[in-house]
Amino acid sequence: MSEFYLAIEPYVYIFVTGNEALLFNTLDSNSFLTDDLGVVRIVEILNSGDGLYVAKLSNEELESDTCKAFISFLRHNYMGDILPFELCKKKPVQLRPLLNIQTDINLNRNENKELEIPSILQYLTNISLILNESSNSQFSKITKQANFNPANKSLPVNEIDFTLVKNTLNRLKETLYYINLNGIEIFKYSKLFELISLLENYDAIKELHCNLKNLALNISKLENRALTNFHFSISISLNEFDRDEFLRTFSFLQTKKIVHDFKFLIENMEQYGKTEKLIAIYNIESYSILPFYNGGNLAFFKEMVFIDKDDILNDKKEMNQILANEAINSYFFGKIHIVPSGDVYISLNEAKIGNLFRIDISEIVYNEMNNEGIWFLTRTKISPCKNCIYCSLCPPISNYELSIGQFNLCSIINN
Numbered sequence: 001m002s003e004f005y006l007a008i009e010p011y012v013y014i015f016v017t018g019n020e021a022l023l024f025n026t027l028d029s030n031s032f033l034t035d036d037l038g039v040v041r042i043v044e045i046l047n048s049g050d051g052l053y054v055a056k057l058s059n060e061e062l063e064s065d066t067c068k069a070f071i072s073f074l075r076h077n078y079m080g081d082i083l084p085f086e087l088c089k090k091k092p093v094q095l096r097p098l099l100n101i102q103t104d105i106n107l108n109r110n111e112n113k114e115l116e117i118p119s120i121l122q123y124l125t126n127i128s129l130i131l132n133e134s135s136n137s138q139f140s141k142i143t144k145q146a147n148f149n150p151a152n153k154s155l156p157v158n159e160i161d162f163t164l165v166k167n168t169l170n171r172l173k174e175t176l177y178y179i180n181l182n183g184i185e186i187f188k189y190s191k192l193f194e195l196i197s198l199l200e201n202y203d204a205i206k207e208l209h210c211n212l213k214n215l216a217l218n219i220s221k222l223e224n225r226a227l228t229n230f231h232f233s234i235s236i237s238l239n240e241f242d243r244d245e246f247l248r249t250f251s252f253l254q255t256k257k258i259v260h261d262f263k264f265l266i267e268n269m270e271q272y273g274k275t276e277k278l279i280a281i282y283n284i285e286s287y288s289i290l291p292f293y294n295g296g297n298l299a300f301f302k303e304m305v306f307i308d309k310d311d312i313l314n315d316k317k318e319m320n321q322i323l324a325n326e327a328i329n330s331y332f333f334g335k336i337h338i339v340p341s342g343d344v345y346i347s348l349n350e351a352k353i354g355n356l357f358r359i360d361i362s363e364i365v366y367n368e369m370n371n372e373g374i375w376f377l378t379r380t381k382i383s384p385c386k387n388c389i390y391c392s393l394c395p396p397i398s399n400y401e402l403s404i405g406q407f408n409l410c411s412i413i414n415n
């Protein structure tokens with residue numbers, strides 16, 4: 001009886017769950033999904049530790065129609081091939097892709113088993129400083145979902161301690177990749193310009209997040225300031241859009257040559273249409289459109305945010321991105337928010353993970369790594385995604401899912 005080896009190319013990602021198997025070609029996004037039990041069994045062998053992307057097939061197995069179709073698909077799409085057994089002296093060796101993310105905190109211990117502080121802090125790359133907040137320190141639903149600042153209705157009452165900010169940033173100077181200034185009304189932060197001067201010495205990307213109204217009202221404060229090192233991210237709520245404020249702000253940003261983008265918050269298709277018109281009329285080049293779930297617009301939200309099979313499979317993904325999805329949440333990993341009380345959050349939708357007036361920043365990072373908190377919240381861990389064949393191909397869980405309290409924002413598995 002003839003036998004063959006079936007070998008899969010290393011750029012093909014394999015996932016098997018329950019009675020289904022998926023092979024995804026990371027070079028061109030071609031995929032093969034099957035629930036044929038014979039083929040699923042072969043894919044299980046390919047994907048096993050012993051299999052190493054190679055499986056031995058009998059002539060009998062090869063004769064089945066489903067197996068023939070499977071192999072024909074693989075060959076046609078350069079995802080794998082078969083080799084006659086007698087032509088191979090040994091089982092062919094295939095370099096199976098492996099996860100190599102250094103998230104083991106024990107790698108950060110020295111010979112005496114003590115934690116290396118500079119080493120653990122390397123994971124913290126992205127910091128958001130909430131400079132001030134209103135008397136109601138609850139974050140709005142909009143901020144929780146889309147990091148979006150609506151125009152404030154009340155004055156800020158609490159502001160972040162500048163010494164705390166300075167000391168914390170100083171600890172992270174070598175590792176920070178991104179620093180975001182945010183708050184209910186950042187232009188009322190008493191140390192704003194000292195902070196901006198301090199940040200001149202940081203190589204990180206610096207973003208200043210405000211809403212259109214607040215910026216329009218504070219242009220005079222900014223006229224004589226050097227701000228070209230900052231990226232301005234300006235939130236615009238369609239419900240509050242004021243044409244004059246927009247034109248004044250737009251002209252200021254262009255005259256000062258400030259790199260910027262506009263974030264439009266929309267709740268329905270009508271607002272989507274209006275946003276498209278504004279973008280065309282004012283020739284806005286840098287923008288994003290953020291849908292907001294207000295509790296009563298699920299149909300709109302399904303249309304704008306929910307993903308389907310084609311969205312998942314047609315989106316080009318690198319192998320390391322897919323493997324990372326199995327281990328960490330790349331949307332949250334390495335990021336924290338610090339609020340005026342000194343409390344530290346990863347997501348504003350979840351409980352705080354420490355307070356900088358009481359615990360050192362290195363201990364907070366250590367605890368997050370050790371406890372595998374939100375930084376490690378992958379779809380492989382939560383229902384219903386963990387039972388879904390696409391769980392490592394889907395984008396990571398974001399603030400939308402945490403805020404709405406539903407993880408499957410998709411048309412694949414309905415609640």
Ligand code: SF4
Pocket residue numbers: 379384385386388389390391392394407408409410411412413
């Ligand atoms: S159930 Fe979860 S993993 Fe599956 S497609 Fe939906 S969101 Fe993605």
